[in-house]
Amino acid sequence: xDNRKESEKNLFVGLPDSEILHLLTTISRELVCLHEPxxxxxxxxxxxxxxxxxxxxxLIGKNPYDYFHPDEKRLIQERSHQPxxxxxxxxxxxxxxxxxxGRYIWLQSDNRLTIHPTTGKKYLHTSSRDISEKMDTEANLxxxxxxxxxxxxxxxxxxxxxxxxxYIDETxxxxxxxxxxxxxxxxxxxxxxxxxxDELEENLKFRDEVQKGIIDNYSIxxxxxxxxxxxxxxxxxxxVLRDDLGHPIHYLAQIIDINERKKNETLLRExxxxxxxxxxxxxxxxxxxxxxxxxxxxxxxxxVSNLRSLLDLMKESDQLKEVKEIESHLENVAENLETVxxxxxxxxxxxxxxxxxxxxxxxEQSFDKVLRLLNGEIKSKQAEIQYxxxxxxxxxxxxDFLETIFLHLLSNSLRYADTDRKLxxxxxxxxxxxxxxxxxxxxxxxIDLERYGDQIFQLRxxxxxxxxxxxxxxxxxxxxxxxxxxxxxxxxxxxxxATFLMYFxxxxxxx
Amino acid sequence: xxPKICVIDDDTIYQFTTKKIISNAGIKEDVLLFSxxxxxxxxxxxxxxxxxxxxxxxxxxxxxxxxxxxxxxxxYGKISPTFPKPIVIFLVSSSVDEADTDRAAKIPMxxxxxxxxxxxxxxxxxxxxxxx
Numbered sequence: 001x002d003n004r005k006e007s008e009k010n011l012f013v014g015l016p017d018s019e020i021l022h023l024l025t026t027i028s029r030e031l032v033c034l035h036e037p038x039x040x041x042x043x044x045x046x047x048x049x050x051x052x053x054x055x056x057x058x059l060i061g062k063n064p065y066d067y068f069h070p071d072e073k074r075l076i077q078e079r080s081h082q083p084x085x086x087x088x089x090x091x092x093x094x095x096x097x098x099x100x101x102g103r104y105i106w107l108q109s110d111n112r113l114t115i116h117p118t119t120g121k122k123y124l125h126t127s128s129r130d131i132s133e134k135m136d137t138e139a140n141l142x143x144x145x146x147x148x149x150x151x152x153x154x155x156x157x158x159x160x161x162x163x164x165x166x167y168i169d170e171t172x173x174x175x176x177x178x179x180x181x182x183x184x185x186x187x188x189x190x191x192x193x194x195x196x197x198d199e200l201e202e203n204l205k206f207r208d209e210v211q212k213g214i215i216d217n218y219s220i221x222x223x224x225x226x227x228x229x230x231x232x233x234x235x236x237x238x239x240v241l242r243d244d245l246g247h248p249i250h251y252l253a254q255i256i257d258i259n260e261r262k263k264n265e266t267l268l269r270e271x272x273x274x275x276x277x278x279x280x281x282x283x284x285x286x287x288x289x290x291x292x293x294x295x296x297x298x299x300x301x302x303x304v305s306n307l308r309s310l311l312d313l314m315k316e317s318d319q320l321k322e323v324k325e326i327e328s329h330l331e332n333v334a335e336n337l338e339t340v341x342x343x344x345x346x347x348x349x350x351x352x353x354x355x356x357x358x359x360x361x362x363x364e365q366s367f368d369k370v371l372r373l374l375n376g377e378i379k380s381k382q383a384e385i386q387y388x389x390x391x392x393x394x395x396x397x398x399x400d401f402l403e404t405i406f407l408h409l410l411s412n413s414l415r416y417a418d419t420d421r422k423l424x425x426x427x428x429x430x431x432x433x434x435x436x437x438x439x440x441x442x443x444x445x446x447i448d449l450e451r452y453g454d455q456i457f458q459l460r461x462x463x464x465x466x467x468x469x470x471x472x473x474x475x476x477x478x479x480x481x482x483x484x485x486x487x488x489x490x491x492x493x494x495x496x497x498a499t500f501l502m503y504f505x506x507x508x509x510x511x
Numbered sequence: 512x513x514p515k516i517c518v519i520d521d522d523t524i525y526q527f528t529t530k531k532i533i534s535n536a537g538i539k540e541d542v543l544l545f546s547x548x549x550x551x552x553x554x555x556x557x558x559x560x561x562x563x564x565x566x567x568x569x570x571x572x573x574x575x576x577x578x579x580x581x582x583x584x585x586x587y588g589k590i591s592p593t594f595p596k597p598i599v600i601f602l603v604s605s606s607v608d609e610a611d612t613d614r615a616a617k618i619p620m621x622x623x624x625x626x627x628x629x630x631x632x633x634x635x636x637x638x639x640x641x642x643x
Contacts (some may be wrong), residue, residue, distance in 0.1 A: 304605075305626075306525060309524075309627075309628040310528060311631070329524050494641075
């Protein structure tokens with residue numbers, strides 16, 4: 001080039017091109033170099049110290065291969081250097097370069113083959129920038145992703161990633177195994193497909209609150225449906241991932257298997273219930289024994305002491321007429337004793353719970369049978385009897401006991417009818433919680449409960465003069481009800497009638 | 512003086528033997544007999560100021576239908592302070608249940624608790640209370 005000197009002077013700033021180049025490259029982030037075809041530096045821009053730590057003069061005459069990371073030397077040779085020499089246009093390469101301070105930095109280069117316009121000699125032109133920071137971020141991201149994947153897939157806790165609509169995008173081995181599936185079988189299912197309906201409402205309520213942005217996470221105990229169909233308990237914690245507008249994109253669910261714990265809890269609760277039932281039954285038995293003591297005291301000792309008195313009088317007596325009278329009394333006492341003993345035996349039979357096996361008893365069938373038994377008396381008294389057992393038609397009880405109870409109550413109602421009005425009897429059953437309750441009402445003469453309230457279910461108590469009653473029925477009914485853990489209550493007002501309420505306990509699973 | 516005796520008990524055989532025991536003990540006075548505590552109460556209301564009709568001693572049964580001995584005592588206690596003479600009360604029962612004897616011990620107007628069978632000895636022991 002002849003007029004080279006001339007052209008070196010820049011027309012605008014009055015500086016030679018080399019100085020302008022120097023100015024430009026000093027402030028540039030790009031490291032511009034010119035290499036021999038084998039790579040040897042023949043020009044290094046003055047900003048090199050800033051980028052790679054070496055002054056330009058330190059590198060001139062050196063070969064960059066001495067600075068490349070050993071792992072990438074071959075790659076640069078094959079992917080960048082040789083293609084360049086073969087004439088490929090523009091090659092980008094990313095590689096690690098040994099900084100003067102001893103660490104490798106990531107450089108990204110644009111590489112070209114340059115041919116000297118006059119000599120035709122080939123040079124390599126590289127323009128490089130430090131991308132270490134970017135590489136670090138990417139590496140960190142990749143690492144974070146890897147960490148997350150590892151954490152996700154290898155976690156012993158069940159993890160599920162669902163999309164905003166509730167379909168499962170990803171799941172780990174632990175969760176799949178918990179439900180008896182392979183991971184790929186779970187992916188794509190809607191979470192409600194594998195959830196038990198029992199806690200679904202609660203689950204959806206929380207999800208709704210998350211969607212509305214009220215809460216960001218929630219925890220519940222719920223049951224999933226195992227592949228085999230059985231339900232399994234889990235402790236679920238759900239965290240939401242939102243987009244910039246606050247809409248949920250993903251839900252990350254952590255599922256802890258608490259099936260064993262729940263099973264133990266249930267077992268414990270059942271044992272507790274059984275224990276409580278046993279305690280209650282002991283308390284009842286204790287109360288019944290006390291009542292028994294009373295019965296024996298009053299009803300058995302009384303005829304026995306009469307017997308003793310009569311025998312003493314007989315010994316003293318010297319008149320035949322008197323002896324005859326005493327004999328007739330003795331007969332009465334003997335009869336009385338027999339009655340009391342048979343009553344005691346009846347109650348003892350009830351107490352002997354081994355003989356009592358509760359079974360589902362159809363209330364209406366039992367009541368019908370009793371109606372037929374008392375049909376004559378019902379007709380003669382012109383009693384109107386209404387009954388409805390449609391809302392609870394079964395009690396877990398003994399058929400015999402239920403019939404005896406109906407027989408006693410119905411006989412009582414017929415016996416204690418108010419002669420001034422038509423006798424109406426109404427019998428109904430209904431559920432109260434898990435119990436079945438039977439109410440038995442009449443519009444008879446009623447009982448003065450203020451006066452007899454504490455005696456009504458005692459043995460041999462009658463509350464109405466001129467009407468014969470043995471006073472055994474209600475006592476036995478109470479015994480029967482209590483022996484199964486039920487109870488009986490009475491509501492009554494004199495002149496208005498009486499209502500008996502009988503509570504039959506639910507069927508216990510342990511039986 | 513011959514004591515006037517009142518027996519309140521629903522048991523007819525007990526009534527019979529008690530009457531006999533009393534007459535065998537040589538007491539000539541007729542026994543006031545009530546099978547029903549409520550009838551007895553009516554009597555005490557009616558004769559509350561009649562010294563001659565009121566008894567000196569009551570043998571009261573605990574366990575009776577309609578109104579039992581305890582209920583009788585409640586009602587009786589309200590009218591007895593106006594009586595023109597003191598009346599001794601003995602509870603008579605076949606019950607050996609401590610619940611009954613304990614309950615009786617807490618009632619001051621009861622002078623004693625007699626376990627059935629009622630005998631001549633028990634009668635004479637309780638009549639001894641009248642002199643003191």
